[in-house]
Amino acid sequence: MPAQLLSSLAKLLPESALLTSEEALRPYECDGLSVYRGLPFAVALPETMEQAQSIIQLCKQLNTPVIARGAGTGLAGGAMPTKDAVVLSLAKFNQIIEVDVDNRTATVQPGVRNLAISEAVVEHGLYYAPDPSSQIACTIGGNVAENSGGVHCLKYGLTVHNVLGLKFLTMDGELIELGGKALDNAGYDVLALLHGSEGLLGVIVEVTVKLLPKPEMAQVCMAMFDDIEKAGQAVCDVIAAGIVPAGLEMMDSLAIQAAEAYAQVGYPTDVAAIVLCEVDGTAHGVNDYIEKVEAVLTGAGAVETRISQNEEQRLQFWAGRKAAFPAVGRLAPDYYCMDGTIPKARLAEVLKQIAAWSDAFGLPVANVFHAGDGNMHPLILYDANKAGELEKTEAFGKKILELCVQVGGTITGEHGVGVEKLDAMCVQFGKTELEQFFAIKDAFDDKRLLNPGKAVPTLHRCAELGRMHVHNGELPHPELDRF
């Protein structure tokens, strides 16, 4: 079979568009979560829709898994290859097909980078709102597949709120068109369903995004706190005051120190937390709101506040936050990025528990959050070369995710499940939900060939794990043996 697959693929693609040697496959062995690795059978880099279609049809015929891949910046192992699979890279689908200024849309191929869209429309005073920190590298196809967020999604929404139309290929190689430039689409909201589907339901081959007018002005208020609980409460107070910030972010002391050492942006390094709150819009609205923001943060106990006085300073305030990941990366050989989301009111409590576990495990944690929407990114510092440390880190991470579910939150706010959080899915969902997920999967892909083994754990796996998702007071999976 492998020989037949190979020779058939070779007939469909030019030589340069088919990678099979170990050396050529190496760069594809993992995504941004490099602890999970594997080489695929082959990597195909189609240039045309017809090529993509025929690769998929061939794979279906030969029962070969297909793993779509954008830029490989995913943080959950979603694009990680398996040895029986063909990786379908969308790297050559990299054209901006149309910018429609009147309707404020851009239609692009899936391999176009997130930031490239905003760059292409800046001359019209427009931009594409979702701004994951990886936006210089990640692709819009990957963004759709993960339903990615960014610093500004509290006000402007996630990817799903900013996409009007999609074209995707089913595992039969059929091209399906959803929506367009109108505000809503006909039939079921399959468009929404594909967002965050992690390559399990279809291969996205074209995306029409909504463009927004650039705000006239933006200003940031940076507030320093000597106590992390007060900072957590301050975040709730801003929202309760009726303000919808464009961004509302928070960092703890370890993250602040790392960011300051790395980027030298003038963060005070002796505080427990920094809250960054941005408002944007028309100059008048921004002036009104930024004063209110400052008053609320001061009222919540900030020891100091600073308001950006110009664009340069605004960017400087953000620079430290934006550099937080690489900055923390310098503190230890490795770090493990968590992505749980919790109700904001539980922030202080969850942070305390994480700190206690950090001591118990002997693993430092730096906390960076999209605080406005409760999306936490605790970064656990470890050294993969030390025996047992990765396992310890993963055990710590799982505890954090379980805690997120316990306080009414979720195991992943924006990075997705991939292979990484399959076990945590057993905590969040019960048998009936998992079965429904598989039923949905089967509706799109009856042979389960699209990115198999990702995003949704099998019932068997959950049972083996013995995870007790207690659903309506019932024990999960009573029909399955426990090991």
Add this chain to the structure above:
Amino acid sequence: MADISEKLQQQVMQAYENDTPLNIIGGNSKAWYGREPQGEPLYVSGHSGIVNDMPSELVITVRAGTKLSEIAGALDKHGQRLPFDPPYFGEDATIGGTVACNFSGPRRPYAGSCRDFMLGCTMLNGKGEKLRFGGEVMKNVAGFDVSRLMAGSMGTLGVLLDVSLKILPHRLAEQTVVIDAGFKQAIKLMNHWAGTPLPVTAMCADGNLVYFRICGTPSAVERSMRDIGGSIYEDGKAFWKDLREHQLDFFQSDAPLYRLSVPPAAAFEPLAGTTEHDWFVGWGGAQRWLKSDVDFAVVQSYAQKLGGHAKLLRGGDREAEVFPPLAPALMALHKQLKHSFDPKGLLNPGRMYKDL
């Protein structure tokens, strides 16, 4: 204010056992919408009440039978609202029915639609299994996004038991201004202002006037009014409410009412056989209503030419299809999805499409 989810679950399980089609009824305020309802009534309005109201989280969780008016009242107490501005179409309108129809009001292009604010739901599938998807937090990518899929599925995929929605604060000030303009000019004007950062939160045109609603801080509203020009429309609040509820004179007609969803800047050329008086343009150009006896197929192909689609909103032949036709592959996918939730096809059969 009661939790009758167990009773509802029993009823759906019973129906599954006996192959009984069910007609899911909330406040019964939208019985006129979609194809003709069929099946034994399943009354959900008794399942009502606010389960969790979390102003500082910007989240509210309510049972599906809760009246929109009750939700609006509760949110208003702490200066908040449902951002998508749902039409009621009747005092008894419930949130479950609103989500099932994915109905959103004049604010939709600028704030988002009902589905955009769905964070989670508990539902019964066609087998009577109780399922919970999403949650009460703003960002959540664990598992397929079934909550959003439920919005607009017309009760054909499941019975909603409760929904969690993102909420937003009221704006501080609001003003409506009007400018004389025919449809063509109105569409140009609306798209021009939509392309600027001014806090416009509703725009529509009736063929004589174009209406702009501006919301924000008092100074931002004042400055936007200066930029846009025109004259103040005194009774703005009532106007937008009447538009949302289809109470304007335009909507008082016995002719079938079509609703077109098109790219907002699509040029206005009245369809052959209609006059400008038969049209009303909302959502800054993206939603256009037509009252006319013209054939649905003709309206449909007209909408498609503009890059959108049309549905028969009110009146007309509800035995035939009323929603936009789907390409064969997409329809096949719809049937498989329907089957995955409701294998015996018992939930609101035919309410959305004949074969769903």
